[in-house]
Amino acid sequence: MKANRPVHFLLVEDEDAHAELLVRGMERERIHNLVTRVRDGEAALEALRDAAAKGSAALPDVVLLDIHLPKVDGLEVLRVIRESEELSHLPVVMLTASNSAQDRERALELNVSSYLQKPLEFDCFRQMVRDLSLYWTVWNRPPAD
Template sequence: MISVSQVDILLVEDSPGDVRLTMEALADAKISNNITVASDGIEALAVLRKEGQFADAVRPDLILLDLNMPRMDGRELLGIIKEDSDLKNIPVVVLTTSQSEADILESYDLRANCYITKPVDLDQFLVVVNSIQEFWLSIVKLPTSQAA
């Protein structure tokens, strides 16, 4: 049940405050992790496809995705990932402040693996982030990552 190696998480988020807060939360977690941060969709895609400065990036075990971002937003990125045969198996957790029904619906239409609204309260936020990690990286059985 307990994963031996550390896990890689790609955090796609443009707000530095949220990045920091998420990293603080992840840091509290039991599982050691390696977090890569992309500030928008284009950068995230570069990481995933190991392009340019991210040539030596590792394939993430989990993507935490914000929806509202400049340049390429989370919805577009989600669409691209889920259409990409190499990337579509990576679980994508939409982690956003939006409570909009439209956003929820669209995200699932684009085959997000789950949709979570960020709790406003810090303690709850910590619990949620911890749960995400716990669930997706320890509990859920995912296909072993295929070499490209």
């Protein structure tokens, strides 16, 4: 994440309502960032491979990844990211409704950067999106390029 430019999030989310809440929540904070959304794990891997082929500047700064996705699940997407020389450095935030201890343990084994369970209550979800956006766009200080 470079200073003076928006943070680029790759949102991998199959639920339209969750994706819309997340994007609107980020916009509400008036923090300039870019959200690219794909709806399944296969599309996520394709987007990441295409971006890697274009060079590191084309890669997202943060991947927001659901676990339960069509075609390729989020844990498999995370595994591929972590095993890829071009992608392994990317922060990956598991953003999921899953409360499964097995899902959390597997994500941690695969070196997920963070595991966030989507709150069921709208106001709590909105607060989580606000905090997530502020963390990655304002407070986080990545290594210098």
